[in-house]
Amino acid sequence: MYTIGQVSDMFNLPISTLRYYDKEGFFPNMERKGNIRYFSDSEIEAIHVIECLKKSGLEIKDIKQFFKWVTEGPSSYPDRKQLFETRKEAVIAEIKHLEKTLAMLEFKCWYYDKAIADGNEDGINAMLPDKLPKDIQKLYNKAHKL
Amino acid sequence: MYTIGQVSDMFNLPISTLRYYDKEGFFPNMERKGNIRYFSDSEIEAIHVIECLKKSGLEIKDIKQFFKWVTEGPSSYPDRKQLFETRKEAVIAEIKHLEKTLAMLEFKCWYYDKAIADGNEDGINAMLPDKLPKDIQKLYNKAHKL
DNA sequence: GCTTGACCTAAAGTTAGGTTTAGGTTGTAT
DNA sequence: ATACAACCTAAACCTAACTTTAGGTCAAGC
Known part of the structure; x- marks a missing residue:
């Protein structure tokens, strides 16, 4: 489990960007204790995928669609x-x-x-x-x- | 010699983009007859260079600097x-x-x-x-x- | 002689993808 | 108990690179 600051260092991404991704729904199962975000391996993998899709030229709104598909299970x-x-x-x-x-x-x-x-x-x-x-x-x- | 419309077709660039590049000073020696722009081989080569530098990640303001250097001659x-x-x-x-x-x-x-x-x-x-x-x-x- | 298409300008508008601001909470070290 | 760092939200703000708008010129074809 990692805090937002640790993840920020790990990927060299600003904290504000990670919060923005969260707001966009890219971490649908992220844990919180009180108000504080905790990133697990599953969120770490999500960030790898986000970076990959972004680099491939996909827009944020379509990355959003991908994570919507993920929540829909095997049918997608x-x-x-x-x-x-x-x-x-x-x-x-x-x-x-x-x-x-x-x-x-x-x-x-x-x-x-x-x-x-x-x-x-x-x-x-x-x-x-x-x-x-x-x-x-x-x-x-x-x-x-x- | 080409009109802006012909160049637009040649490179698949909108006419508005070519006018914008002109305004930015990317065609320092372009000819005009009346008010109308005529692109010669030298402007065609400039567009190849612009596309290349843009694709390489250079910002417009730095491409501008490059064309300033060009006007300065061999010293640059x-x-x-x-x-x-x-x-x-x-x-x-x-x-x-x-x-x-x-x-x-x-x-x-x-x-x-x-x-x-x-x-x-x-x-x-x-x-x-x-x-x-x-x-x-x-x-x-x-x-x-x- | 009028309509059509290709050209022109200046200035305002657009868009994606964040980033910054302002104000607030929490936990731990001194 | 107080100071410091690290976390939080909502909402306003930013920027680059075009693009659109509004209004106008001009030559050619019918």
Whole structure:
């Protein structure tokens, strides 16, 4: 059993955020003694799931729906499975997008290394858009496809 | 040369967003005929860079700073290089975080597949936290480390 | 000559996801 | 018994990055 302050330290989440999540209904079975919240392993796991779903791009209102499904028991297993499946696809797509972003950043690092070495961008611009060194050309193409 | 509507279609960005970027100073050399904006290849490349920096987690005000550096010429090459270097590290970290997220999502897909097959979560809970099948255990551990 | 579509501006409005404020309780160390 | 830290609530507030609104210009087609 953990207090809100301990959980805050554990996850590096502000106490106010944990209270906000509670108000949103993300800890439907949390214990209280007097007025004070006590987080058990079940709430700790809930926070792992919240962080995961948030990072996957899900909105708070849909995370709420997930916890509503949890309270409904086994009949909602297929809905929950579908949710995770959909989020998985979204995260895979997001990683792909970030890899394209990374290609652009690596291209630009090369670009400015060369600009610093040359003192200007003329040499680079003469190579654009398709006469770059082979590896750099790959980055450029990945970064610029629509 | 492209009109704002053509650029909007090209990048799937609302016209209002392109006007907003212009107001923020992201197209310092854009041509106008009368009151109408014309986007050249240089503005198209600027949009690629904006999208990249945005995706890397940079705020609008810092993207503004980047375009200020661009207008300052070669003396700001090192600043620009440093910016892209820093963003590159940020994106690498972000991809790592998303891979952890993906591990959780894959674990949960397995979890609910099994819960659906079993009709309950008892069998799974008996395996937690360290008696899961080997591959699944790996996902679980990756997803749950702090 | 009028309607339609694509462009324009300035300024107000929106939204999600918290965060801060103001005021109050509780438990333990001095 | 008093001070300090850690907890509590309800409600107001905040911020970034757009988006919408209201009102206007202009060229082309019918």
